[in-house]
Amino acid sequence: MTPAIAKPMQFATAASRAALDFASLVHQHQAMVFSIALRFLRDRAAAEDLAQDVFLQLHSGLGMLESEDHAKFWLRRVTSHRCLDAVRRKQPQTVPLEDSPEPAAEIPERDAMLEARLWQAVGSLPATQRMIVVLHYQQELTAEEIARTLTIPAPTVRSHLRRSLLLLREKLTRLTAAPGMKRMQGTGEPS
Amino acid sequence: MNPDSFKANESGRMSEIELESALRHTLRSEQPPAGFAERILAEAARREQGSAISAPQRGQLIRMPGLRFAAAAALLLATSLGIQHRAQQQEQAQGQVAREKVLLALRITSSKLHRLEMRVSQLQSDDASPN
Numbered sequence: 002m003t004p005a006i007a008k009p010m011q012f013a014t015a016a017s018r019a020a021l022d023f024a025s026l027v028h029q030h031q032a033m034v035f036s037i038a039l040r041f042l043r044d045r046a047a048a049e050d051l052a053q054d055v056f057l058q059l060h061s062g063l064g065m066l067e068s069e070d071h072a073k074f075w076l077r078r079v080t081s082h083r084c085l086d087a088v089r090r091k092q093p094q095t096v097p098l099e100d101s102p103e104p105a106a107e108i109p110e111r112d113a114m115l116e117a118r119l120w121q122a123v124g125s126l127p128a129t130q131r132m133i134v135v136l137h138y139q140q141e142l143t144a145e146e147i148a149r150t151l152t153i154p155a156p157t158v159r160s161h162l163r164r165s166l167l168l169l170r171e172k173l174t175r176l177t178a179a180p181g182m183k184r185m186q187g188t189g190e191p192s
Numbered sequence: 193m194n195p196d197s198f199k200a201n202e203s204g205r206m207s208e209i210e211l212e213s214a215l216r217h218t219l220r221s222e223q224p225p226a227g228f229a230e231r232i233l234a235e236a237a238r239r240e241q242g243s244a245i246s247a248p249q250r251g252q253l254i255r256m257p258g259l260r261f262a263a264a265a266a267l268l269l270a271t272s273l274g275i276q277h278r279a280q281q282q283e284q285a286q287g288q289v290a291r292e293k294v295l296l297a298l299r300i301t302s303s304k305l306h307r308l309e310m311r312v313s314q315l316q317s318d319d320a321s322p323n
Contacts, residue, residue, distance in 0.1 A: 023236065031223070035223070049225065052224065060236040119218045
């Protein structure tokens with residue numbers, strides 16, 4: 002799948018081109034691009050590299066973008082597709098729960114443990130479902146917007162979302178029901 | 193983060209709202225490391241300098257009348273040289289074909305002459321025989 006690598010849309014007007022300043026686009030959208038990559042790839046260095054590549058691709062095709070909205074849509078679309086391509090190049094597509102690295106977040110111990118479980122559960126989802134979950138819960142995109150971003154039908158997005166929630170609930174229930182987790186929830190101490 | 197957002201009920205199950213809220217928190221947006229944007233801008237600038245002539249500069253060069261004339265003359269010269277080279281090649285190929293035809297004709301003539309010579313010498317030897 003490579004629409005991600007496609008050039009930005011053509012036929013931009015001279016005025017709109019002049020209005021699009023690369024530096025301000027980078028500052029404005031760096032968190033979005035980096036966060037999609039980070040939550041999907043679950044690897045800080047890989048997310049940083051991917052985000053940089055996306056912005057450099059934007060730089061080379063900047064003159065063809067029509068507006069701020071177009072640039073934002075393009076960035077989100079290219080980031081998503083590049084993430085999916087990166088994961089598909091590595092096999093297997095899904096990571097077993099127990100092999101998922103936990104996020105190094107500086108948050109209270111109890112929340113950190115619970116968040117890590119959810120992070121693990123999300124990481125074990127198949128690539129497309131994981132990307133849909135990231136785009137929906139991080140970027141607050143509707144099924145239709147996700148469909149346009151990933152070039153898949155909206156009903157497919159909805160069914161992936163439903164299935165992902167079921168899977169996540171099941172995995173989380175299993176993980177939180179684990180002995181270490183129960184003890185931690187009860188005492189607030191790490192297992 | 194609200195600690196209750198991850199709280200499971202007695203059976204260990206989370207409600208849909210709790211799960212969605214937990215997902216929003218876990219997948220929350222995050223700023224990239226400090227200096228990230230500056231590194232991108234520096235790399236973009238480096239790449240821009242790397243390409244000897246940028247697209248707008250190329251456009252400006254093409255708009256210069258003297259340069260336009262020189263480019264047209266160079267193109268015309270290259271085209272005429274190409275045509276001349278092609279004609280020369282065709283001529284050479286035709287020459288080669290003609291040469292091969294002549295050689296073949298000579299080979300045929302030589303073989304015929306050889307056969308005639310053989311026949312004449314045979315006839316002469318027949319005449320010279322005693323009976």
